[in-house]
Amino acid sequence: MIKYLIIPLSDNAVSFCHYNARKGSSATIETETLRKALIWAMKENLSVQFLYPSEGVGKNIELIINTIDHTDIVPADCRDNNRLKGADIVVFNTWDGIETFGFRPDQSYIIRTTTEILINHRDGIQALLKKVNRLNIVVTDVPNFNPELHNGYQEFLESLIPTIVEEYSSGHMVQLNLLTDRIMLTGMNNCNAGNESLTLAPDGNFYTCPAFYFDGFPAVGTTEQGPDIKNPQLYRLSHAPICRICDAYQCKRCVWHNQQLTFEVNTPGKQQCVMAHIERNASRKLLEALRKAMPGFMSETIIQEIKYLDPFDNIKI
Numbered sequence: 001m002i003k004y005l006i007i008p009l010s011d012n013a014v015s016f017c018h019y020n021a022r023k024g025s026s027a028t029i030e031t032e033t034l035r036k037a038l039i040w041a042m043k044e045n046l047s048v049q050f051l052y053p054s055e056g057v058g059k060n061i062e063l064i065i066n067t068i069d070h071t072d073i074v075p076a077d078c079r080d081n082n083r084l085k086g087a088d089i090v091v092f093n094t095w096d097g098i099e100t101f102g103f104r105p106d107q108s109y110i111i112r113t114t115t116e117i118l119i120n121h122r123d124g125i126q127a128l129l130k131k132v133n134r135l136n137i138v139v140t141d142v143p144n145f146n147p148e149l150h151n152g153y154q155e156f157l158e159s160l161i162p163t164i165v166e167e168y169s170s171g172h173m174v175q176l177n178l179l180t181d182r183i184m185l186t187g188m189n190n191c192n193a194g195n196e197s198l199t200l201a202p203d204g205n206f207y208t209c210p211a212f213y214f215d216g217f218p219a220v221g222t223t224e225q226g227p228d229i230k231n232p233q234l235y236r237l238s239h240a241p242i243c244r245i246c247d248a249y250q251c252k253r254c255v256w257h258n259q260q261l262t263f264e265v266n267t268p269g270k271q272q273c274v275m276a277h278i279e280r281n282a283s284r285k286l287l288e289a290l291r292k293a294m295p296g297f298m299s300e301t302i303i304q305e306i307k308y309l310d311p312f313d314n315i316k317i
């Protein structure tokens, strides 16, 4: 069942995930399209998330946005200061300005970066974990994740463990999607695009997620007729035979990456699975470290030791 509607307000609206927003166009959603979409969202009782461009949006769009409860996802370089101050989630597409940014406990933050650049910024991430309550790191080059990066990614994640333990011990329960989510989750918590969320793009059509729009995939409906996803079962965990028995609960299970890497929205590529398992295994080490510092911490949670990084390698035919 669809619960969330994501609306990039223009073709250069910030990306909050793995995809890159379309370059070379700043076309903004039409006010009438937006109005119709929000009426539909209200009827369907959906939570609406708006994605903004750096230059902000005009008064007419602002007025319509304010007619509905919503979440604002705003780029860190937004030139509309009020919009940036009021953001629920702030997105960094570059490391420039991170050190001097005024982080606040009531905002969540996303950093979009390539794996190699991330690995080289461990000190910066350690410092950030002391300043924020919620940080999501989104790797933008998952398809390029190769065996040469495995150790570096593992070491990077494990290097954050002492900082997180220190923060938790002092009462600051900082959340980092790559490490703490797996500890807190008791079941799969994936992106669920096409199943729980849909996107209304600036062209006035529905898409599985913003990535499918920016990548040129066909729309899955119009604001006139409503969304119409063919074979909706393929977007569900119940129809993803490997994922549904996996315990990398924090994995995004990105259907756009699946489409890119295997041409099937419900079949993951090796890169996504290996990254998610390195994160899962580092989360296991974090849990052990937290229990040493705080006996009894999350005593119900068990993360088993496993010997594989890709569940497909484990399948016996």
Ligand code: SF4
Residues within 6 Å of the ligand: 242, 243, 244, 246, 247, 248, 251, 252, 253, 268, 272, 273, 274, 276, 277, 311
């Ligand atoms: S790690 Fe692989 S098998 Fe597990 S949920 Fe993610 S994509 Fe699915």
